[in-house]
Amino acid sequence: MTDNPLTLYEMLRRALRSQIDLGLGEYIVGRSLPEPISPTPFESSMQMSVARKEESVTVISPTEELLQMSMLGESGIASPLGDGTFDSIELHNAAICKCKLCPLGDGRTKFVYGVGNPKAKLMFIGEAPGAQEDLQGEPFVGAAGQLLDKILAAIQLSRQEVYIANILKCRPPNNRDPLPAEIEKCLPYLHDQLRIIRPKLLCCLGRIAAHALLQTTIPLGKLRHKWHDYHGIPMQVTYHPAALLRFPEYKKETWEDMKTLKVRYDQL
Numbered sequence: 001m002t003d004n005p006l007t008l009y010e011m012l013r014r015a016l017r018s019q020i021d022l023g024l025g026e027y028i029v030g031r032s033l034p035e036p037i038s039p040t041p042f043e044s045s046m047q048m049s050v051a052r053k054e055e056s057v058t059v060i061s062p063t064e065e066l067l068q069m070s071m072l073g074e075s076g077i078a079s080p081l082g083d084g085t086f087d088s089i090e091l092h093n094a095a096i097c098k099c100k101l102c103p104l105g106d107g108r109t110k111f112v113y114g115v116g117n118p119k120a121k122l123m124f125i126g127e128a129p130g131a132q133e134d135l136q137g138e139p140f141v142g143a144a145g146q147l148l149d150k151i152l153a154a155i156q157l158s159r160q161e162v163y164i165a166n167i168l169k170c171r172p173p174n175n176r177d178p179l180p181a182e183i184e185k186c187l188p189y190l191h192d193q194l195r196i197i198r199p200k201l202l203c204c205l206g207r208i209a210a211h212a213l214l215q216t217t218i219p220l221g222k223l224r225h226k227w228h229d230y231h232g233i234p235m236q237v238t239y240h241p242a243a244l245l246r247f248p249e250y251k252k253e254t255w256e257d258m259k260t261l262k263v264r265y266d267q268l
Contacts, residue, residue, distance in 0.1 A: 102170075131175070204228075214230070
């Protein structure tokens with residue numbers, strides 16, 4: 001007997017992981033139904049018979065099964081930040097990078113997982129990849145990303161010290177706003193990232209990301225100047241760098257947000 005015996009959930013998780021490591025794309029589960037009940041004398045006299053049903057066969061992808069386990073957790077009940085199926089962002093990325101749960105998966109060039117320190121204290125969350133991100137497979141690498149790098153440098157940080165991700169991992173066509181159904185499919189992946197990285201602070205970049213995470217339609221301006229609680233993690237809301245490129249007058253307000261963020265970061 002071990003001090004910490006494996007739960008059935010953990011044994012199944014490890015079995016699925018070994019299936020993936022072996023390169024098995026699917027496995028077949030057969031379930032035979034109970035043998036037919038012998039007819040009673042009355043049924044025999046009426047020439048009734050009980051037909052045996054055919055065996056039920058199910059084809060399962062271990063990767064998809066593991067993703068479902070990740071979203072539900074050991075309890076079988078959906079948890080906002082999951083119960084912990086993946087031990088690292090590398091394993092998580094490898095498991096979800098071929099996702100086709102929504103139509104965006106068919107049109108992407110590259111899956112955009114995230115970038116930065118996997119043990120970061122501070123995590124920035126945007127809405128979705130743009131054209132350059134889709135080409136390079138890294139978030140915030142276009143003009144908005146270059147501005148974000150400058151903002152980080154101004155508060156003595158870099159993308160190597162923080163973690164940067166988006167709610168959606170695939171680019172919406174023509175950079176349109178993410179659809180509610182797309183957010184619903186992709187948000188569990190972000191929750192897994194939060195569980196793995198365990199940041200102490202979050203900074204939400206832009207209206208769409210803020211509305212998706214906080215489940216509100218309150219204007220972004222009214223969501224600023226306060227700390228929000230996102231599943232136990234303090235979260236600040238500020239303007240998206242792309243908005244600053246279009247409306248430079250917002251830069252001063254964003255700088256005030258960043259100073260507030262840095263003060264709290266330095267207190268960690």
